[in-house]
Amino acid sequence: MARRTMSLIPQWSSRVFSVELNGAPFYFSTRGQHRGEEVPPVFREVQNYARLYSLLVCSSDKIRRAKFYAELKEKLLRELPPECHLSPMSSFLPNVRDSLLNGYFLKDNSESSSPTERLLRDLSQRDPVFVCSYLKCEDGQLWTQRLWPDADCPAMETSKDYYVVPSEAPEYHPSTLNIINSDVFYSFEEAYEVLEKCGDIIPEAMSVLELLPSRAEARRKPDYPVIVIEGLDATGKTTLTESLRDALGASLLQSPPQCLSPMRARFDREPPLIRRAFYALGNYLTAEQIGQEGMKTPVIVDRFWHSTAAYAIATAVSGQVCNLPAEGSEVYRWPSDLLQPSLVVVLTLDPEERKRRLRNRGQGKTVEEQELDHNQLFRLKVETAYQRISGPAFVTVDASPSADQVLQQVLLLIRGKCHL
Ligand SMILES: Nc1ncnc2c1ncn2[C@@H]1O[C@H](COP(=O)(O)OP(=O)(O)O)[C@@H](O)[C@H]1O
Ligand SMILES: Nc1ccn([C@H]2C[C@H](O)[C@@H](COP(=O)(O)OP(=O)(O)O)O2)c(=O)n1
CATH class of the missing domain: 3.40.50.300 (P-loop containing nucleotide triphosphate hydrolases)
Structure with a gap:
């Protein structure tokens, strides 16, 4: 796995992902090995799309992260093919303060993968964004997540594929995890x-x-x-x-x-x-x-x-x-x-x-x-x-x-x- 990812996204493999579809959250996590878990419901909902990606904004500089996240949606809507749809997405360590990363789940039904992938590659290499793609295997009975290489690790061709598995809703809603000193200041x-x-x-x-x-x-x-x-x-x-x-x-x-x-x-x-x-x-x-x-x-x-x-x-x-x-x-x-x-x-x-x-x-x-x-x-x-x-x-x-x-x-x- 890319070194930058390891340092900027602590405990990457323990993270839970949340995708919001029609206002409802769907949670999933990843596993190195598959132990017969079900396909996470969100992947059943979106399986008719040709390609699926997640984009997570991550930078140790809070201001850069906030500014970039605010600009990202507009940029994606402007530059992605019209057959692409975005849903709000986040990644977090359950109940761990300050662990929330925000981003988008991208559903792509355009004819060719090239325009979308070119844009995502540019983003992952130039901006504080981590991109993953999702692959369907065994007739949709299994899905895997692959983290893309980033600018600091251009030699890294691919990283390990992780299986996606359903995850429970956490005790504390993920959107509450980063409130202290990002939304509300106490001094x-x-x-x-x-x-x-x-x-x-x-x-x-x-x-x-x-x-x-x-x-x-x-x-x-x-x-x-x-x-x-x-x-x-x-x-x-x-x-x-x-x-x-x-x-x-x-x-x-x-x-x-x-x-x-x-x-x-x-x-x-x-x-x-x-x-x-x-x-x-x-x-x-x-x-x-x-x-x-x-x-x-x-x-x-x-x-x-x-x-x-x-x-x-x-x-x-x-x-x-x-x-x-x-x-x-x-x-x-x-x-x-x-x-x-x-x-x-x-x-x-x-x-x-x-x-x-x-x-x-x-x-x-x-x-x-x-x-x-x-x-x-x-x-x-x-x-x-x-x-x-x-x-x-x-x-x-x-x-x-x-x-x-x-x-x-x-x-x-x-x-x-x-x-x-
Ligand atoms: N107790 C009241 N009964 C009826 N109308 C009121 C009352 N208090 C305020 N208003 C009217 O309601 C509107 C909003 O009041 P305002 O004092 O400007 O509210 P705020 O400062 O909370 O935005 C004004 O047009 C005001 O004249
Ligand atoms: N002390 C304050 C006052 C307002 N705000 C924010 C909260 C809301 O975004 C807006 C509401 O203020 P606004 O001036 O529009 O409302 P009033 O005209 O006073 O009724 O400002 C704040 O964060 N802290």
Whole structure:
């Protein structure tokens, strides 16, 4: 086996592969010897295709991996023959943190193998991609997987063929394995390092870093209560936070803070690793402002860490809500170096009423917010993740009554919990 593969894909032969067909995952693994196992169901589903391949993006450089994975699908769709179809695929070591590699399962029904194989060979030699092809033998009763040689090992003509065999669904859904420090950052340093490393490819990253201290400053707890208002778009956060500011004579802040607005659209176009690091750092900047304002008045904050973590987790975890890490998972922990508010209020709203409010407001929405609108599953995942985040006192409020009734209810809660 290629040396680079051995070092970049640890425990290659112990890996499980997952292919998503019509939204359902199919798992298989590989064996050096066949012991009478069944053909993995995914190969029965796709056996009418002339050729099958897997492509896995792998690089020890996290930023290169994230950038390349984001570009790969577009490149494949542009350059592959039209008879080729892609399904999301991943490879992982069951329940092992940070072992997930993402890629695509490629089903090819074009007449000639040459255009596809030329493209895949180029990719495997120039880019951080490992390619395998699958061969049917004994009338479809056995399938084998062959890893292609790569750039660092051009002399290697072929590698050993492995039999593919069915594999159980793992205890932890594979899409949860890499969340820590790739989707959610638990310290200022971890997020800072990501933006620092992409300064040469994203000029806006430098502008963000210039606004930040080089490390999170240890600060005295604010003298006044700090109340964060959370909830999906159009649940009434802006309306409520402005009324609370007036009712309590409080300062009103938001995360990301205003000074990051010019850079935000750029980061919204970046892959999750970079985008989430940006939002994580936004919270530390807002925390600085809270630290200052909270010495003079109560502080109301429109979105904070719950938004950053819940949206990131909901986007990273594919499939059903039950795939989310269970309550109590370390994925939901509060960063130890981030200021904890006195109270977090999450506004919830019936989906139909939320849609009505969105329509009435009629302004442009981010792609992610449009996704929330269309995708009930994603909305449920965000709301579930909100509930599971640990740390500060947390309360859910039904935001369907009138704006004034919601205000009165939240004022009662704040007075009860924060002694205002
Ligand atoms: N309690 C409420 N009842 C009815 N409409 C509301 C209520 N709160 C807010 N709205 C309206 O719903 C829309 C979304 O509210 P907004 O405060 O902008 O939400 P967010 O900041 O959470 O996106 C606005 O048009 C607002 O006037
Ligand atoms: N503190 C924050 C605030 C927002 N985000 C992300 C999460 C979502 O991708 C978007 C939602 O924010 P958006 O500004 O569109 O929503 P509102 O207009 O505040 O209702 O931003 C975050 O990660 N951390």
